[in-house]
Amino acid sequence: MKKINPPKKSPELIADWQTLQRIFIRPENDAAHATLLKYMDQILFGLHDFLKKNVGITEEISLKELSDSCKDTTISKNPEKKLADVITDLVKNIAPHAVNVASPYFIGHMTSAIPFFMVHLKTIVAALNQNVVKLETSKVVSIVEKQVLAKIHRLIYNKSEHFYDIHVQNTCTSLGAFVEGGTTANLTALWVARNSALGPKNGFAGVEKEGLPAAYNAYGIERAVILVSRRGHYSLRKSGGVLGIGNQNIIPMNVDEQQKIDTTSLQKMIREIKQKNNIKIIALVGIAGTTETGTVDPLRKLGEICAENGIHFHVDAAWGGPVLMSDKYRNFLDGIELADSVTIDGHKQFYMTMGCGMVYFKDPTRMDAIAYHANYVNRPGSVDLGIKSLAGSREATSLILDSALKIMGTNGYALLLEHGIETAKQFAEEIKRRPCFELVTPPMLNILTYRVCPPKMQEELKKDDENIKNLINKKLNAINRTVQRVQRETGKSFVSRTTLNIGNMPEGNVVVLRCAIMNPMTDMKIINKILDEQEEIYRSRFADDL
Ligand SMILES: Cc1ncc(COP(=O)(O)O)c(C=O)c1O
Secondary structure, eight states: OOOOOOOOOOTTOOOOHHHHHHTTSOOSSHHHHHHHHHHHHIIIIIHHHHHTSOOSOOTTSOHHHHHHTTOOOOOOSSOOOOHHHHHHHIIIIIGGGSOOTTSTTBOSSSOOOOOTHHHHHHHHHHHHOOOTTSGGGTTHHHHHHHHHHHHHHHHHHOOOHHHHHHHTTOSSOOSEEEESSHHHHHHHHHHHHHHHHTOOBTTBOOHHHHOHHHHHHHHTOSEEEEEEETTOOTHHHHHHHHTTSOGGGEEEEOBOTTSOBOHHHHHHHHHHHHHHSSEEEEEEEEEBSOTTTOOBOOHHHHHHHHHHHTOEEEEEOTTTGGGGGOTTTGGGGTTGGGOSEEEEESTTTTOOOSSOEEEEESSTTGGGGGOOOOSSSOOTTSOOGGGGOSOSSOOOHHHHHHHHHHHHHHHHHHHHHHHHHHHHHHHHHHHHHOTTEEEEEOOSSSEEEEEEOOHHHHHHHHSSOHHHHHHHHHHHHHHHHHHHHHHHHHOSOBOEEEEEOOTTOOTTOEEEEEEEOOOTTOOHHHHHHHHHHHHHHHHHHHGGGO
16 A cells, blocks of 8 residues: 655755755756756646546545644754655655546546646746735736736626726726635625625714624614525625624525526515515625536526615626636626626636635725725725735735636637536436436536436335335435445545435435536546446445345
8 A cells, every 4th residue: 555655854954044045046057947947847747647547535545544644743943855855745745645636537526627837827926926915015916917807897797998998907996806715705795795785874984893783783773684595605604604794694595496596585585574674685695606506596687686675786606707708608697797796716617726716896996895004005095906805915816817818718718618518418418318317407507416316216206205205315315425435435536425405305305416527628438437437336336226
């Protein structure tokens, strides 16, 4: 069995001033230059050797062994290794035990292969090490960031040329912000929504300044709520906690058979809340690409409901937002331009490296509700992007997105997105063809769920007997949990699993296998192999149920 090698100790290494200075300056001669280049080569290509191997957490080395080898909690006083040894360690010992998310057989999560050039772009951003919190540590990079924000804003809202002329480099307005991911993008949008809904009035200085108890008092309410479909991402509940309204006030709304928010019960709920007079609706969240099923809510209808009722409309398009670049499928997101705010993740379907989320606002003055200033930085009227952002110091991920957009063009991205959507459709057809499987949620975008459900059990489920149905579902849940686990542990392919309510089953009762197709190398040949393997696992372990 392979083990993580114990760290090599080099007792002769000492921390001295001369060496310290050397690591901060450019290589002083050709030999040092060549060595540093060799390391970059090792990172780019050495790392790729591991990508050819297993895709997931395998039995070959258990998590227990891995954690046992990472228990030393001391920091050595003297240097332990040279850069060359550290890189070798990472490439040879860590990378092979990481998860090969770049494999076309890894189709279980929203993390996938990235174009090769992303590593180069990330390296440039690291080398420049700009801090976009303020102009004094970023200069042109802050200006470029405002331009990229305007490009994506235009993709969503398609406002007039005049609008973008006014706002693209306007130091007083903000079309959006780069953040760490979908979670902070949602939080930022709902922070703005909360501060607007409970803003200053009649001697009350606003919730941001005076806090929630004073705000509830000033507005004569007992609760503030946010409405979202029950397929909403859990980051919305986190936002409820962080914003102080309480995560139980992120109210999950019913969904229809297609997993879209049920607008009839939504409207009923809004009416009931309004009648009570002591609850404020801070926002309604529509989802463009739900995490579990890839469903897009009826955004236009939701936008209209929000407009009628004076509610902030936020669209969580962390997953589906980039589909706006596909002329063929952008209609799925019809109505997104009605949103007051929109979340999009760069590290999902913009295929960027980790740590890029974005939040956009239709009205470029809305982010004023979360502006903060300090004496030494972020002074009023400056270009400092940190004025309206939850994060302080942060990386210039906007440079990566801007460059990627130039390299790919919307047509390049559209090819990727359309491949995902169309392959997911074929995948669903294949599941329908195979008697051993049942399609649970057909793909709207590129996510689908299904389960192993052999014909005999499918017949039993058709019977009008709740007890039998529950019994069969229990058995199927155990089968599908096992199939997913064994496939993951075998390490050749990876699909994820979740629990859904289907038909009239109680919520969370049906275990399903979940796939997100975003790797351009994932084709039907690979998908058939993944399904074959699942069938094989099922047959070998549960043959009696056939
Ligand atoms: C719809 C949706 N919103 C928000 C998030 C949170 O994004 P992140 O993990 O980048 O914080 C996710 C993540 O999967 C998501 O699918």
